[in-house]
Amino acid sequence: MTKGKRWLWIAVAFLSLAWLVEAPAAEYREGVDYERVEPPLPTTSGDKVEVMELFWYGCPHCYDFDPYVKRWLMRKPADVEFIHVPAVFNKLWELHAQAFYTAKALGISGKMHDALFDAIHQGGRRFPTPASLQLLFAEYGVSKEDFFKAFDSFAVKSQVKRAIQMTKNSGIDGVPAMIVNGKYRVGASNARSYAEMLKVVDYLVGKEKSAAGAKK
Template structure:
């Protein structure tokens, strides 16, 4: 899949995801971290609080763009759900509920109808949701997200991208071993990912 120009990527993410790209890029792309994730990935869910804590400590000088990865029919449905909710300005308040419902096995939210029913119980208007889900803007945002994942060679999640560098579990495990250290356990690996990104942002004021 050809890579979309960066201006298109930021424009579509701004339009559909409700992300203030101009504010986030005042210091250039160095001030933006891309987080590649899937609602059904429990590791992604455990990474996010660590990432959010690091970003909060920087007082808003660094922003994160979540990019939902679609590798299967299931994750494709979830990718559309993410962008539809972003378009409605509702994703942030239901993000954790969706992730917990899917990772717990209570529901897979595979269809637009199942998603609308689940979200309706959490204050999202089902008619507005269906319109957003089927919209051309959401389809375009999914294409851009796919292009970003392809361009960065994302093969595993969670993954973070900062200054065109991919930081994923394999990256930090390899870096640690090169220094004669073994990372033991998920918590240590996820912490190392966030520390790696934080170090690359040390010059961002």
């Protein structure tokens, strides 16, 4: 190879590398990588972009997805609000949703969230009754009286009713699913992996931030 040709190849390689560095990331496509929620769901996060995960404790895919969500939360921007909503498709799911909101009412949602997932997917427990759930809560220091006071409270039952409605209005047909700002739905069927699901979520968060900035 002559000196002139060598420099030509170096120049081509440099330009190719520069294009790769400067090229914008490919946009995700509506109807392929995510779906639009119609009509949009109401949000409660004010000026923040709301990201909601719909899940079920008995779902093995939700259990596998949970560590990815935890890592995502560690890098989540301050202007993004994350909320968990237990999906409800039948009576067992409703019971587990009631357990979720009971833990929240008792101020132990963090440890009970992991405890419920682990008890089902590592311990083989199903929790088909309130009594079976009460026994698990007792293992974490909650008295029977305190458990049922929260479990049967109007506040908890109202939150479960809202979760039932949210499940219906979100248009999901399975879990885990992520809803971005009430407008966009990302499910496992839309992505090649759990990591990819969260990349789509990040893209949609950016889309919402850009739209909000354009309005100012």
